[in-house]
Amino acid sequence: MALMTGEEYKKSLNDGREVYIDGEKVKNVADHRSFKPIVEAKARMYDLGHKPEFKDNTTTTLPDGEEICLAYKLPKDKEDLTAIRTYVDTILDDLGGVVYRVGDETIGEMWSLYDAQDKLNENDPAYAKNIKYHVDRVAREDLFHVSANTDPKGDRSKLFSGKDGGTLLHVVEENDKGIVVKGAKFETAAAYAHQAFVKPTILDWQAGEEGMAPFACGFICDMGAPGLKHICRSPLDTEKNETDYPISTKFDEIDTLLIFDNVLIPWENVLFHRSLESAAYIRNTLHRYSAFNYVLRVLRRADYLLGTALLNVEQTGLTKLQAVKEKISELISYREGINAHLTAAVANAERSPGDLMMPNQSLLYTGRIYALSHFPAMAHLTRELVGGQLAVTPDSVTLSDPAIKGYIDKYYSVGEEWSAEERGKLLYFARDLLNSSYAGHRTTFELFAQSPPFAQQMAAFSSFDMEPQREMVKKAANLKTLVSQKN
Numbered sequence: 001m002a003l004m005t006g007e008e009y010k011k012s013l014n015d016g017r018e019v020y021i022d023g024e025k026v027k028n029v030a031d032h033r034s035f036k037p038i039v040e041a042k043a044r045m046y047d048l049g050h051k052p053e054f055k056d057n058t059t060t061t062l063p064d065g066e067e068i069c070l071a072y073k074l075p076k077d078k079e080d081l082t083a084i085r086t087y088v089d090t091i092l093d094d095l096g097g098v099v100y101r102v103g104d105e106t107i108g109e110m111w112s113l114y115d116a117q118d119k120l121n122e123n124d125p126a127y128a129k130n131i132k133y134h135v136d137r138v139a140r141e142d143l144f145h146v147s148a149n150t151d152p153k154g155d156r157s158k159l160f161s162g163k164d165g166g167t168l169l170h171v172v173e174e175n176d177k178g179i180v181v182k183g184a185k186f187e188t189a190a191a192y193a194h195q196a197f198v199k200p201t202i203l204d205w206q207a208g209e210e211g212m213a214p215f216a217c218g219f220i221c222d223m224g225a226p227g228l229k230h231i232c233r234s235p236l237d238t239e240k241n242e243t244d245y246p247i248s249t250k251f252d253e254i255d256t257l258l259i260f261d262n263v264l265i266p267w268e269n270v271l272f273h274r275s276l277e278s279a280a281y282i283r284n285t286l287h288r289y290s291a292f293n294y295v296l297r298v299l300r301r302a303d304y305l306l307g308t309a310l311l312n313v314e315q316t317g318l319t320k321l322q323a324v325k326e327k328i329s330e331l332i333s334y335r336e337g338i339n340a341h342l343t344a345a346v347a348n349a350e351r352s353p354g355d356l357m358m359p360n361q362s363l364l365y366t367g368r369i370y371a372l373s374h375f376p377a378m379a380h381l382t383r384e385l386v387g388g389q390l391a392v393t394p395d396s397v398t399l400s401d402p403a404i405k406g407y408i409d410k411y412y413s414v415g416e417e418w419s420a421e422e423r424g425k426l427l428y429f430a431r432d433l434l435n436s437s438y439a440g441h442r443t444t445f446e447l448f449a450q451s452p453p454f455a456q457q458m459a460a461f462s463s464f465d466m467e468p469q470r471e472m473v474k475k476a477a478n479l480k481t482l483v484s485q486k487n
């Protein structure tokens with residue numbers, strides 16, 4: 001196999017998958033108006049790997065000479081992690097916007113399981129072989145790989161029993177060919193991806209009972225598999241005017257409710273089965289690598305906030321005010337806080353149990369909390385600096401109407417540098433970054449898509465070594481008692 005082109009990717013989506021959106025059954029995802037913008041963005045990423053000027057930053061070779069996407073190379077040293085950062089910067093620079101679920105972020109979830117081959121061997125040696133095969137296959141076949149974790153849980157008392165055997169996704173049959181699964185998952189990008197790593201949702205699997213075993217499974221599912229139904233949410237402003245909605249018209253990543261209606265998962269795609277221990281393990285380590293790619297995107301969003309605020313206050317001369325400088329400085333500190341976590345996570349990277357190189361876990365997880373918990377306040381500060389015009393500016397077609405152009409030029413242009421048209425473009429960008437339907441959806445996506453805030457706090461709690469602080473206080477307070485750690 002070889003690196004895919006954008007055209008090959010688009011053709012590959014026409015595989016008979018069952019996709020529904022806005023009350024319509026989709027014939028071909030790549031041609032459908034709701035998916036077209038984001039499919040084009042992903043196709044553009046595929047094409048980058050074929051352009052000589054981008055090759056160094058987006059591709060690499062396996063030891064046997066096979067050329068693969070750089071983001072799919074297992075990280076073995078700090079240089080590999082730095083290369084991942086360069087890869088993400090390169091694709092986002094080229095796109096001129098932020099997309100999250102485009103493959104490089106979700107691949108890391110398989111690397112977490114790759115780290116646990118010893119544990120998988122205890123469950124069944126075939127599973128360790130399978131995870132190695134799939135990590136390699138995604139790279140060699142250049143697949144768009146995504147991640148399905150969350151079931152629409154509903155009533156928590158009916159998760160494991162009741163009508164149809166429980167609401168959580170579970171195995172209903174085992175046969176010569178594989179396991180048959182039934183259930184539902186949420187999954188951004190599923191309708192235009194090739195495959196997903198499907199796994200148990202957030203629960204206390206470690207303390208689980210034997211009755212939970214059919215629910216404790218992890219597997220790779222082909223997104224065109226028979227019995228799989230993609231039920232997608234409506235697009236957000238994808239069909240509006242590109243000048244007025246410069247972000248939502250290009251980068252709406254459609255979310256899907258995936259229904260598994262007795263889907264057969266071949267044995268070679270099963271990564272664990274009836275293993276509460278594996279379910280607990282993957283939930284505890286899921287974002288070991290992928291949080292790095294995720295937080296890199298939030299950093300990029302911080303850059304857009306800062307740039308938008310800056311250009312707005314500079315065009316009107318407000319930057320001279322001390323109070324405005326202080327607010328810009330707050331945005332800079334936010335941006336640099338995220339940057340510091342990411343940079344330090346690579347500088348202090350750690351050897352993983354599977355002999356890979358993982359970003360420093362404590363710095364990565366606390367960086368994710370820092371980036372996401374401060375984003376709403378920083379967006380609000382940017383909104384304040386841009387001013388109310390981001391909400392009241394008329395659309396671009398009206399602004400260019402010859403009958404009123406004279407008024408618009410008089411009241412909307414600023415000096416020689418900022419014509420009314422240019423000023424409008426900046427305000428439309430600010431609106432789409434901060435106020436549009438897309439902007440609101442993005443903030444919710446960022447809050448939840450890599451697990452909810454409480455689970456992010458748990459990841460930070462578990463990855464920090466608290467012993468030095470305990471010892472420091474025992475020594476300084478001259479404590480003689482043996483202080484036991486109570487959970």
Ligand SMILES: Cc1cc2nc3c(=O)[nH]c(=O)nc-3n(C[C@H](O)[C@H](O)[C@H](O)COP(=O)(O)OP(=O)(O)OC[C@H]3O[C@@H](n4cnc5c(N)ncnc54)[C@H](O)[C@@H]3O)c2cc1C
Binds near residue numbers: 101152444448449454
């Ligand atoms: C835009 C978007 C895109 C998404 N994309 C994906 C995707 O690609 N793949 C995927 O698998 N999932 C995806 N998700 C789902 C996401 O992972 C879940 O929303 C998230 O895990 C929370 O689950 P939930 O929505 O069922 O909320 P719930 O589990 O119902 O939790 C809601 C709230 O209840 C509280 N709560 C619940 N349980 C606890 C607890 N044990 N301790 C403390 N507080 C608790 C918390 O305040 C929590 O935020 C996406 C979600 C959104 C919004």
